[in-house]
Amino acid sequence: MLPVDKLEQLVRHYAELEELLCTPAVLSDRVKLTKLNKERSDLAPLVEAFARYRDLEKKIRDDEEALADPELRELAQAELPALQEQRTALEATLKALLLPADPNDRKNTILEMRSGEGGEEAALFAADLFRMYARYAERKGWKIEILSDSESATGGIKERIALVSGRDVYSQLRFEGGVHRVQRVPVTETQGRIHTSTATVAVLPEADDVDVVIDEKDLEISIAASGGPGGQGVNTTNSAVQILHKPSGIIVKCQDERSQLKNKAKALKVLRARLLDAERERQEKAEASARRSMVSTGERSQKIRTYNFPQNRVTDHRIRLTLSKLDRIIEGDLDELVTALRTSYQAERLQEAGVGGAPPAQAAQPDEAED
Numbered sequence: 001m002l003p004v005d006k007l008e009q010l011v012r013h014y015a016e017l018e019e020l021l022c023t024p025a026v027l028s029d030r031v032k033l034t035k036l037n038k039e040r041s042d043l044a045p046l047v048e049a050f051a052r053y054r055d056l057e058k059k060i061r062d063d064e065e066a067l068a069d070p071e072l073r074e075l076a077q078a079e080l081p082a083l084q085e086q087r088t089a090l091e092a093t094l095k096a097l098l099l100p101a102d103p104n105d106r107k108n109t110i111l112e113m114r115s116g117e118g119g120e121e122a123a124l125f126a127a128d129l130f131r132m133y134a135r136y137a138e139r140k141g142w143k144i145e146i147l148s149d150s151e152s153a154t155g156g157i158k159e160r161i162a163l164v165s166g167r168d169v170y171s172q173l174r175f176e177g178g179v180h181r182v183q184r185v186p187v188t189e190t191q192g193r194i195h196t197s198t199a200t201v202a203v204l205p206e207a208d209d210v211d212v213v214i215d216e217k218d219l220e221i222s223i224a225a226s227g228g229p230g231g232q233g234v235n236t237t238n239s240a241v242q243i244l245h246k247p248s249g250i251i252v253k254c255q256d257e258r259s260q261l262k263n264k265a266k267a268l269k270v271l272r273a274r275l276l277d278a279e280r281e282r283q284e285k286a287e288a289s290a291r292r293s294m295v296s297t298g299e300r301s302q303k304i305r306t307y308n309f310p311q312n313r314v315t316d317h318r319i320r321l322t323l324s325k326l327d328r329i330i331e332g333d334l335d336e337l338v339t340a341l342r343t344s345y346q347a348e349r350l351q352e353a354g355v356g357g358a359p360p361a362q363a364a365q366p367d368e369a370e371d
Helices: 004-020 030-066 073-098 119-140 169-176 232-236 260-295 335-353
Strands: 109-115 143-151 157-165 178-184 195-205 219-224 240-245 250-254 303-308 313-316 321-323
Touching: 004 030, 004 073, 030 073, 073 335, 109 119, 109 169, 119 143, 119 157, 119 169, 119 178, 119 195, 157 169, 169 195, 169 335, 195 260, 240 260, 250 260, 313 335, 321 335
Parallel strands: 178 303
Antiparallel strands: 109 157, 109 195, 143 157, 178 195, 219 240, 240 250, 303 313, 313 321
C-alpha cells in the first residue's frame, strides 16, 4: 500500500518550505537559504510525482464511474488499462522516492581500473572499459580527471585512477565495481581463437574533507607548572596545558607559551590535527575494504558482467540481464544497464523496508563457455 498520509505530510512541508524561502529572514541568511533550498530541491521530484499520481487517481475514478454510462462505457474500458498501468508505475516511483537517500549518491567518484587475468589482452580490455565510461561521462556532462596512470606496452591499461565529477555521479556508477570479463579474438591472435580476459573496476565516493568537531565534554584539561629550559618566567608560571581526549585516548601537552590560553589554543590545534589524521586513516581503511570487496582477486569465476564480442552480447550476472547491443554499450550507451541495476537495488531496499517486493529476475542466456 502507498503511504498516502506520509506523502500528504511531505507535500505540506514542501509548501511550507516555499513560503519560508520568500521571507526576508531566510533571504538574508545565506546558510539557511542554501539549506532550505536543498531540502526543497530534494522533495521536488516526490511532490511532482505525487501530483501526477493524484491526477491519475481522479482520471481512473472518472472512468470507473463512466462504466455505468452506456454512451461512455466503451471509451472508459479502452482508457482504464493504460491508466492503471501508469498508476502502478507511479506507485513504484513514489515508494522509491520515500527511501532515505544515500549521502554518497551525489558525490563525485574515484574510478579505478586495473587489468586482471589475460596479460596484454586484459590491459587492452581495461582501456576499452575506461573509454566506455569516458564516453558515458561525456553523455552525462561529467568531467574526468586522470589522477594516476600506468599503461602496458601495447597501449592498454595496467592501472588507471580517475576522478569523475558531476551531478549524481556515484549514484549512476556505484554498481560498476567488480570483475568484468571479456570474450573476443585479441588483435594479437593469429589463429582467430576466442580468449577470455578480465579487468577489475573499483568505484568509490570521493571522500569529503574531514571537519573535526571537539566536544568540550570529551576533554580532560589539566594545568601544571612549565618545566624544562625557557627562562625564569616559563619555569615559575602555571601555564603548561595538558589535554586528554577521552574517546580516543590522545594526550597533548603544550608549555611553549607563558599564557595558559595560548598554550590551550596550541594544544587544541595539535589535538585537532591528530584526530584529523586518525579519521583519514580510518576512512582509507574503509575505502580499502570496499575496494577489496569490489575487485576481489580478478579471477574469471568472480565476474559481475561478461562482454561477448562475437555474439554482440552483454550479460550482467547479478540481475541476470542480457542485452544484445554490445557495440552500443562499449561506446558508452550504459543507460539501460544502469537503470536496471538501480531498479533492482531499489526493489531490494523497498523489500527490506517492508514497502515492496523485488521484481522478477531478468531472463538471461547461459554463461558463455570459458577457454
